[in-house]
Amino acid sequence: MTAIPPTSPLPIDNSCRLPLFTLFGGAAVWLALSSGFGLIATLKFHAPAMFANCASLSYGRAFPAWSHLLVYGFCLPAGLGVGLWLLARLGRVELAQPWLIAVGAKLWHLGVLVGLIGILAGQSTGFEWFELPRAAAVILFLAFLLITMWGFVTYTRRTQASLYPSQWFVLAALLWFPWIFSTATLLLQIFPVRGLVQASVAWWFSGNLINVWLTLAGLASTFYVLPKLTGRPLQSHYLALFAFWTLMLFGTWTGIPAHAALPAWMPTLSGAARVLMLIPALTVGASVILTCRGVKTPCAGGPLCYTKFGAACLVLASVLLAISACPQVSRITDYTWFDHGQNTLRIYGFFAMTMFGAIYHIVPHLVGPDRVCPRWMRINFWFVMPGTLLLALPLVLGGVAQGLKLVDASVPFVAVAKSTLMALRISTLGETMLALGNLIFLFNIVGAIVSYYCSVGKAAYTEATALEPARVKA
Amino acid sequence: MKSSALVFLAAFIALSASWGGFVLAPQLQLGRAAQVKTVPAQDNYPVARPGLAAQGAEVYRSLGCVYCHSQSVGQDGVNCEIVLTDAGTNGAATLAVLGKLNAALARADTLTGLPKVLMSVADMNAADPILKALGSAGAKAQVVVSALGPDIARGWGRRRSVAQDYLYDSPVQPGTRRVGPDLANVGVRQPDVNWQFRHLYAPTSLVPGSTMPPYPFLFAERKLKPGQPPSPNAIPLTAAGVFFDVSKDTGPADRELVPTDEARSLVAYLVSLRAEATLFESPFTAPAAPPPPATNAPAK
Amino acid sequence: MNAEAKQPSPVRPESEPTSAATTVPMWLIAGLLGLLFLGAWYFDARGGWFEAKVYAPYLSLADVQRFQPRTGGPEDVILRGKVLFEQNCALCHNPDGLGKPAQAPPLAGSEWVLAAGVNRLIRIPQLGLSGPIEVKGQVWNLPMAAMGVAYSDDDLAAVLSYIRNAWGNKASIVAGEQVKKVRAELGGRNQPYSPDELKKEAE
Numbered sequence: 001m002t003a004i005p006p007t008s009p010l011p012i013d014n015s016c017r018l019p020l021f022t023l024f025g026g027a028a029v030w031l032a033l034s035s036g037f038g039l040i041a042t043l044k045f046h047a048p049a050m051f052a053n054c055a056s057l058s059y060g061r062a063f064p065a066w067s068h069l070l071v072y073g074f075c076l077p078a079g080l081g082v083g084l085w086l087l088a089r090l091g092r093v094e095l096a097q098p099w100l101i102a103v104g105a106k107l108w109h110l111g112v113l114v115g116l117i118g119i120l121a122g123q124s125t126g127f128e129w130f131e132l133p134r135a136a137a138v139i140l141f142l143a144f145l146l147i148t149m150w151g152f153v154t155y156t157r158r159t160q161a162s163l164y165p166s167q168w169f170v171l172a173a174l175l176w177f178p179w180i181f182s183t184a185t186l187l188l189q190i191f192p193v194r195g196l197v198q199a200s201v202a203w204w205f206s207g208n209l210i211n212v213w214l215t216l217a218g219l220a221s222t223f224y225v226l227p228k229l230t231g232r233p234l235q236s237h238y239l240a241l242f243a244f245w246t247l248m249l250f251g252t253w254t255g256i257p258a259h260a261a262l263p264a265w266m267p268t269l270s271g272a273a274r275v276l277m278l279i280p281a282l283t284v285g286a287s288v289i290l291t292c293r294g295v296k297t298p299c300a301g302g303p304l305c306y307t308k309f310g311a312a313c314l315v316l317a318s319v320l321l322a323i324s325a326c327p328q329v330s331r332i333t334d335y336t337w338f339d340h341g342q343n344t345l346r347i348y349g350f351f352a353m354t355m356f357g358a359i360y361h362i363v364p365h366l367v368g369p370d371r372v373c374p375r376w377m378r379i380n381f382w383f384v385m386p387g388t389l390l391l392a393l394p395l396v397l398g399g400v401a402q403g404l405k406l407v408d409a410s411v412p413f414v415a416v417a418k419s420t421l422m423a424l425r426i427s428t429l430g431e432t433m434l435a436l437g438n439l440i441f442l443f444n445i446v447g448a449i450v451s452y453y454c455s456v457g458k459a460a461y462t463e464a465t466a467l468e469p470a471r472v473k474a
Numbered sequence: 475m476k477s478s479a480l481v482f483l484a485a486f487i488a489l490s491a492s493w494g495g496f497v498l499a500p501q502l503q504l505g506r507a508a509q510v511k512t513v514p515a516q517d518n519y520p521v522a523r524p525g526l527a528a529q530g531a532e533v534y535r536s537l538g539c540v541y542c543h544s545q546s547v548g549q550d551g552v553n554c555e556i557v558l559t560d561a562g563t564n565g566a567a568t569l570a571v572l573g574k575l576n577a578a579l580a581r582a583d584t585l586t587g588l589p590k591v592l593m594s595v596a597d598m599n600a601a602d603p604i605l606k607a608l609g610s611a612g613a614k615a616q617v618v619v620s621a622l623g624p625d626i627a628r629g630w631g632r633r634r635s636v637a638q639d640y641l642y643d644s645p646v647q648p649g650t651r652r653v654g655p656d657l658a659n660v661g662v663r664q665p666d667v668n669w670q671f672r673h674l675y676a677p678t679s680l681v682p683g684s685t686m687p688p689y690p691f692l693f694a695e696r697k698l699k700p701g702q703p704p705s706p707n708a709i710p711l712t713a714a715g716v717f718f719d720v721s722k723d724t725g726p727a728d729r730e731l732v733p734t735d736e737a738r739s740l741v742a743y744l745v746s747l748r749a750e751a752t753l754f755e756s757p758f759t760a761p762a763a764p765p766p767p768a769t770n771a772p773a774k
Numbered sequence: 775m776n777a778e779a780k781q782p783s784p785v786r787p788e789s790e791p792t793s794a795a796t797t798v799p800m801w802l803i804a805g806l807l808g809l810l811f812l813g814a815w816y817f818d819a820r821g822g823w824f825e826a827k828v829y830a831p832y833l834s835l836a837d838v839q840r841f842q843p844r845t846g847g848p849e850d851v852i853l854r855g856k857v858l859f860e861q862n863c864a865l866c867h868n869p870d871g872l873g874k875p876a877q878a879p880p881l882a883g884s885e886w887v888l889a890a891g892v893n894r895l896i897r898i899p900q901l902g903l904s905g906p907i908e909v910k911g912q913v914w915n916l917p918m919a920a921m922g923v924a925y926s927d928d929d930l931a932a933v934l935s936y937i938r939n940a941w942g943n944k945a946s947i948v949a950g951e952q953v954k955k956v957r958a959e960l961g962g963r964n965q966p967y968s969p970d971e972l973k974k975e976a977e
Contacts, residue, residue, distance in 0.1 A: 009788050048677075048687040055691050060538020090790055122536035126645040155478075163478065165793055171478070172485045179489065183497060188645070195507060196637040197500045198646045204496035227791035236796035246806065248485060252492035261546045261635040261648060263503065264822035264830045266496065272813030279806045286799065327820070335544055335652040406652065409627030413655050414683040420653075421685065503826045514843050516856045551831050552841055597840035619841050636829050755827040757841045 030073025079217030091158025104146030111139030207255020281318030301378025306357030313349030338399025383437030390430025398423020530743025544649030562612030855936025
């Protein structure tokens with residue numbers, strides 16, 4: 001709130017370079033790969049017999065491979081990378097132990113790979129959003145601790161005492177993931193609890209991961225990128241505070257679906273919490289509108305554009321979540337594609353878009369301004385933005401149509417299943433556009449990193465060869 | 475918010491509340507659940523799955539069946555009806571009792587075509603005096619409680635699923651999406667092992683229009699030498715690779731489909747799926763004949 | 775790292791974002807309170823107040839109770855007997871009533887259980903049995919303790935009714951009064967019967 005004199009970010013950027021390259025580069029690779037599995041899964045609705053002889057590419061394995069790579073491969077490393085950057089930049093302090101963080105990031109990617117192989121080999125746990133086998137879960141947990149630890153050290157070393165809203169979100173995210181992840185690993189995999197308590201734990205975990213963790217990490221970036229790029233103060237400190245507390249108070253309870261075969265109090269409590277999630281979403285919407293009001297900065301396809309679109313998707317997804325929590329609606333939308341559409345809107349539309357924006361904002365600081373082509377950045381936006389909408393909205397609308405038929409027992413089930421195919425096939429188009437967009441993202445990011453290291457190598461070579469004659473003379 | 479200790483403390487409290495609510499509380503409430511007796515039959519429920527079916531649960535998990543199939547029946551309401559089973563010897567007295575309840579019932583044809591649903595009542599308490607009055611007139615009636623809802627109407631189960639149904643499952647696979655039908659009671663609907671094998675191999679051959687992918691990798695296809703007897707458990711095929719139809723195709727089959735161990739255990743698991751025991755928390759009247767299997771053991 | 779010192783980008787001081795101190799608008803606070811009230815009302819109406827046995831669409835334990843099946847008549851007695859049998863008798867006689875080899879004779883199809891009168895049958899659990907007994911053409915010789923002595927008249931009658939009507943057995947229900955009458959006849963006797971002695975009693 002009080003103005004702080006501008007400082008040179010050079011040492012901070014230098015300390016962030018290696019860990020962020022590792023996190024973002026790996027995330028971009030996993031994201032592109034996840035789109036591949038997503039395409040394989042969605043193609044099963046066009047030709048069910050495709051890859052029928054390959055167990056690893058059956059729908060029941062390609063689909064979890066997609067979600068595993070999307071969440072654990074892309075979302076978490078991207079969120080962590082942006083979070084570390086925010087802790088360093090906002091604390092005006094160099095990142096602590098960048099080498100160890102980079103090792104943690106490598107370990108993380110190893111864990112994702114182990115998880116992917118496990119899922120394709122049929123070792124998935126059977127819990128949605130938590131498919132990774134035990135070995136992968138343990139590796140990911142250790143990697144997260146390694147990265148988080150130095151995040152906290154960076155935070156405690158900060159030279160700027162007062163906190164900016166983004167810092168609360170990052171800190172809460174760093175605190176919350178180890179907790180939910182260790183609970184899920186311990187109670188679902190290492191000492192499995194009995195019967196349907198497993199489902200309760202798994203739903204609690206996935207609700208917290210998708211509705212809370214991703215929102216915390218995403219909003220940290222939104223609340224940083226918007227004022228940074230518009231050059232206006234965030235509107236406002238108290239709105240951000242309000243969003244933060246309501247998100248943590250209500251979001252953590254949203255996991256249990258209305259149809260769960262659990263005692264009535266659990267789905268009911270969860271339903272009430274889902275409706276209450278409207279409050280943080282509307283707060284974020286208000287904050288974004290107030291911050292960007294009257295801003296003349298052009299946004300076409302740049303980080304600002306990604307971030308604003310992401311915030312809009314968050315509001316939309318939260319409205320859908322709240323609507324589908326009403327018992328009259330959940331009766332129809334339960335068990336349909338609606339829920340998946342809503343999740344897709346949240347993960348791709350809000351989180352991934354916000355991360356794209358943040359990464360496109362951060363990476364030029366790390367590699368130098370001209371190494372990320374603004375044109376390709378814009379092209380990327382015009383692939384992923386319509387791709388997301390084409391993927392998520394048909395699932396949402398098709399889900400409603402499917403649900404209306406599903407609750408009418410006079411419609412045979414085969415007819416219900418067939419009626420969803422049109423929506424699913426449209427969403428394949430969205431998935432394809434997203435896959436292309438994700439490939440562009442991969443080439444943009446990896447290209448920037450490679451070109452940076454090429455120039456560094458070239459400079460080092462020039463330096464070394466330039467010195468040689470002098471040495472010979474001596 | 476200058477004090478970061480405050481942020482941490484408050485975040486800790488907010489987050490741990492939901493941990494207590496959806497991890498600790500269910501564990502305390504359901505985590506120590508044990509086998510119970512069904513009401514009123516007093517059978518043990520659930521019983522552990524036999525070995526092959528337990529292995530099949532692993533195949534079900536490994537192939538990710540849960541992404542398309544739920545195992546969780548829903549229920550919208552409950553209906554309580556009085557069914558007249560025996561008009562007794564004194565029809566006039568019975569009709570007099572019925573006439574007091576509802577004038578429209580006091581007609582001679584009410585007493586024909588038994589058993590017959592007389593009326594819906596609010597609950598068991600409302601039914602008691604009616605049964606008593608009918609009993610005093612020499613007639614016999616019973617109360618039938620049935621679950622309502624689209625899932626029940628589709629024949630996916632007789633009552634909603636409750637936590638007790640999943641007691642011995644690990645991992646539990648309740649599912650969240652119905653790309654395919656609910657499987658909570660597939661062992662009741664389709665106990666035929668042979669049908670299940672054929673359906674896994676070529677779903678559309680048995681369910682026209684099915685969107686389910688085939689699972690040929692669960693089977694080994696073999697050519698039979700002339701005169702060679704088919705293997706036990708094998709499914710005969712015609713030369714064109716389609717199922718051997720006894721009514722149309724002539725002569726012995728020249729190809730056969732041998733289910734792998736995975737397929738056999740998966741199918742044993744599928745036919746073991748039955749969650750129709752009458753439990754306190756989800757009451758319904760089981761039909762008198764044939765008696766429903768009160769366990770989730772596989773069909774014989 | 776030497777390479778990192780050669781940061782190629784032009785470096786200029788940057789200011790980090792700040793946040794304005796505008797307060798939270800009233801409509802958001804009102805919305806929060808309104809939704810909180812709605813949520814509390816919804817939970818109160820549908821939540822079953824943390825009962826483990828209340829599932830939707832039931833609203834409370836009393837609501838579930840309203841639909842519990844009632845049988846009335848002889849079935850109730852038999853079902854109560856089944857519970858008691860499985861607690862106390864099934865250890866030796868097996869839940870399926872087939873007995874245990876060389877230990878306890880079967881009850882399913884046993885001529886002692888299916889006798890027309892229950893005068894002898896009541897005496898067996900009341901006082902126990904010692905000495906060789908022939909059941910379904912096979913001789914068993916292991917004493918039985920007075921397992922039923924602590925049962926109330928109605929409970930003992932329920933167990934006997936159950937074994938007379940389970941596993942394909944079909945015989946009359948035993949009434950509590952019958953047990954009471956036999957117990958009165960036995961007076962203070964606490965010695966177990968032998969099968970031969972039992973046969974001297976009326977059926």
